[in-house]
Amino acid sequence: xxxxxxxxxxxxxxxxxxxxxxxxxxxxxxxxxxxxxxxxxxxxxxxxxxxxxxxxxxxxxxxxxxxxxxxxxxxxxxxxxxxxxxxxxxxxxxxxxxxxxxxxxxxxxxxxxxxxxxxxxxxxxxxxxxxxxxxxxxxxxxxxxxxxxxxxxxxxxxxxxxxxxxxxxxxxxxxxxxxxxxxxxxxxxxxxxxxxxxxxxxxxxxxxxxxxxxxxxxxxxxxxxxxxxx
Amino acid sequence: xxxxxxxxxxxxxxxxxxxxxxxxxxxxxxxxxxxxxxxxxxxxxxxxxxxxxxxxxxxxxxxxxxxxxxxxxxxxxxxxxxxxxxxxxxxxxxxxxxxxxxxxxxxxxxxxxxxxxxxxxxxxxxxxxxxxxxxxxxxxxxxxxxxxxxxxxxxxxxxxxxxxxxxxxxxxxxxxxxxxxxxxxxxxxxxxxxxxxxx
Numbered sequence: 504x505x506x507x508x509x510x511x512x513x514x515x516x517x518x519x520x521x522x523x524x525x526x527x528x529x530x531x532x533x534x535x536x537x538x539x540x541x542x543x544x545x546x547x548x549x550x551x552x553x554x555x556x557x558x559x560x561x562x563x564x565x566x567x568x569x570x571x572x573x574x575x576x577x578x579x580x581x582x583x584x585x586x587x588x589x590x591x592x593x594x595x596x597x598x599x600x601x602x603x604x605x606x607x608x609x610x611x612x613x614x615x616x617x618x619x620x621x622x623x624x625x626x627x628x629x630x631x632x633x634x635x636x637x638x639x640x641x642x643x644x645x646x647x648x649x650x651x652x653x654x655x656x657x658x659x660x661x662x663x664x665x666x667x668x669x670x671x672x673x674x675x676x677x678x679x680x681x682x683x684x685x686x687x688x689x690x691x692x693x694x695x696x697x698x699x700x701x702x703x704x705x706x707x708x709x710x711x712x713x714x715x716x717x718x719x720x721x722x723x724x725x726x727x728x729x730x731x732x733x
Numbered sequence: 734x735x736x737x738x739x740x741x742x743x744x745x746x747x748x749x750x751x752x753x754x755x756x757x758x759x760x761x762x763x764x765x766x767x768x769x770x771x772x773x774x775x776x777x778x779x780x781x782x783x784x785x786x787x788x789x790x791x792x793x794x795x796x797x798x799x800x801x802x803x804x805x806x807x808x809x810x811x812x813x814x815x816x817x818x819x820x821x822x823x824x825x826x827x828x829x830x831x832x833x834x835x836x837x838x839x840x841x842x843x844x845x846x847x848x849x850x851x852x853x854x855x856x857x858x859x860x861x862x863x864x865x866x867x868x869x870x871x872x873x874x875x876x877x878x879x880x881x882x883x884x885x886x887x888x889x890x891x892x893x894x895x896x897x898x899x900x901x902x903x904x905x906x907x908x909x910x911x912x913x914x915x916x917x918x919x920x921x922x923x924x925x926x927x928x929x930x931x932x
Binding site (some may be wrong): 539567661664665668669671672674678681682684685686688689690693711714718721722725726729732733 | 791843846847849850852854857858859860862866867869870871872874875877878881882885886889
């Protein structure tokens with residue numbers, strides 16, 4: 504462990520970035536080859552949105568409820584999509600080898616960026632469908648996008664570490680959201696309030712965005728520190 | 734320590750039943766507050782104890798710290814359930830509803846979820862070494878929610894929950910008999926927790 508730290512200090516920042524990009528590229532290529540995970544995440548989001556919209560069809564939903572529903576859909580679809588982030592390596596037994604070539608931090612951040620990009624893709628897919636099916640009017644679109652982006656950053660940071668924790672667990676499917684939810688709650692509650700404000704167009708509290716960004720930073724730092732011990 | 738507990742616990746129960754004056758308009762059941770406050774205190778203390786031993790385990794890789802961390806979490810889970818149920822009963826008496834997602838209720842519920850997630854994670858990993866590492870990391874990760882629950886959540890939502898005994902004004906607004914019994918109950922519950930940790 505200590506050796507790793509010494510080595511990682513010696514390695515230049517540029518080299519670290521190269522490694523991160525290499526991991527990102529590797530995961531992206533594997534992701535293209537095995538589209539099933541990605542498709543499952545998108546279909547999960549679509550199914551959840553459709554079932555919610557269908558069952559509440561015709562009734563007026565308050566912005567508060569819509570904001571909560573949107574984040575519930577994103578959370579569980581993300582759980583379905585990113586819980587297996589480390590599964591390829593764990594099943595093939597290649598994670599130790601990967602750690603020989605790239606340092607642990609590069610692996611973590613490469614994975615984290617990959618997770619963030621897939622969640623952004625998920626949102627690009629599901630947000631318009633959500634807005635159309637629920638017939639939502641957005642008063643402040645830039646606030647909505649900013650909120651979702653910073654929410655996803657925290658979700659990917661905590662999600663990547665949680666995925667690393669659950670790789671050796673026997674019951675993965677149910678375990679991942681159970682572990683992830685309490686940890687990401689400090690991001691969800693303000694994000695849901697901000698989303699509601701972006702729908703109604705009421706003046707928003709800047710402090711809430713600051714809370715989300717601070718917890719993004721905390722989760723990224725903590726994941727980085729704690730991943731070294733795994 | 735066993736002797737102290739054997740004397741102190743019945744003494745406190747007797748004091749709560751006979752010595753403490755009934756709370757106006759709430760009836761005798763409201764005395765459950767003397768159970769609620771100490772169990773809540775231990776539930777939170779056990780959470781930090783578990784995280785403390787988790788950190789010690791990660792630094793030393795000594796598995797006895799993992800055992801202690803797990804034991805604190807198991808005890809904490811029991812105490813948090815007791816505290817939540819007793820709190821809900823007191824809430825029904827004072828606010829008229831068992832549950833209304835008051836910030837304090839949200840906090841205690843998140844604590845239940847964290848304890849539950851931690852224990853489920855432990856149950857799901859078969860390999861001892863991996864289980865110790867993974868659960869220690871999760872224990873420390875979940876501590877990060879504490880600043881949010883303590884400092885930010887109460888500002889986001891209005892709370893009906895009474896201030897802690899030592900409130901921000903620095904005044905103690907309580908009858909002295911009540912206060913002494915309450916402090917004794919908190920000490921007693923803490924000692925019970927310490928005793929169970931040493932098992």
